[in-house]
Amino acid sequence: MTANTPQHVVFDIGRVLIHYDPHIPFRDIIPDDAERDFFLGEVCSHEWNLEQDRGRSWADAEAEAIARHPDRAEQIRAFRRNWHRMVPHAYEESVAIMLGLIDAGVDVTLLTNFASDTFREAQQRFAFLTVPRGVTVSGEIGQIKPDRAIYDTHVGSFGLDPARTLFIDDAEKNVEGARAAGWQAVHFTSPQALAASLKELGLPVAS
Structure with missing residues (x-):
């Protein structure tokens, strides 16, 4: 663990933890x-x-x-x-990474662009979405990624230090939005690449 190792990890949901394809x-x-x-x-x-x-x-x-x-x-x-x-299935390897971080004592929350009703439906179908400390749902607060306001709201809601917060999202513009808000960020392309990035940052990832 280094001085730059994140204390807080924030996951996007769609196309990071669960598949989405209309x-x-x-x-x-x-x-x-x-x-x-x-x-x-x-x-x-x-x-x-x-x-x-x-x-x-x-x-x-x-x-x-x-x-x-x-x-x-x-x-x-x-x-x-x-x-x-x-939303037919979860990305099991990504979910395992998230749950592994939580089990290792890392503070994990969720930040998602999601309609309120479909998010609650997703939580009922995918129980792992209830495991992190909390979630900011865009449709419930009227703010949306990559606008700065939603990142600041999430920081305030969960008492995060932006500089020690790592955001994981599949959309480059949302990753850039997090960086503009002072967060660290990783562009999600695959569970394997995510695991490698987390290890480089000193976070606990099971081999």
Whole structure:
């Protein structure tokens, strides 16, 4: 352990601890590749879904999308109804790393862009999401990564020292947002690469 070894480790959730892919159910709902790409790129897009992560209700989200594409109302409503299929499994190796840190006495929390209702659903399905000391859910506080405010809120909520806090996220912009807030950060690409990065920082990772 060195002077720079983090005291606090903060995990993102989607595509770090659990898999997320809206194409999974929509391959059945919209079998044509080009049409499905249009739907998920323009109708119920990542940007559209991000507003639910910011706190917009699903009813308002559906109404907004249906106003733009009234001919696709049923497909739009199918997005929330099929959300559970978009998160089919956990990344077991990543989960093992997180639980290993907790078992070794490292302070672990979660910071996620997630709608409030789908996060609670995820917690019911994936019990390991209840193990860390706590979580900041963007949809519950109306703040979202990579905006500075959510990192500062998390620090204040959990009494963290930003300089001794390590953030792990699959999105480069969120990693950069954490660094801009004075945190250390690792861009998640694989459990193996994460384990190597944690070891370099002096954190306990099982071989």
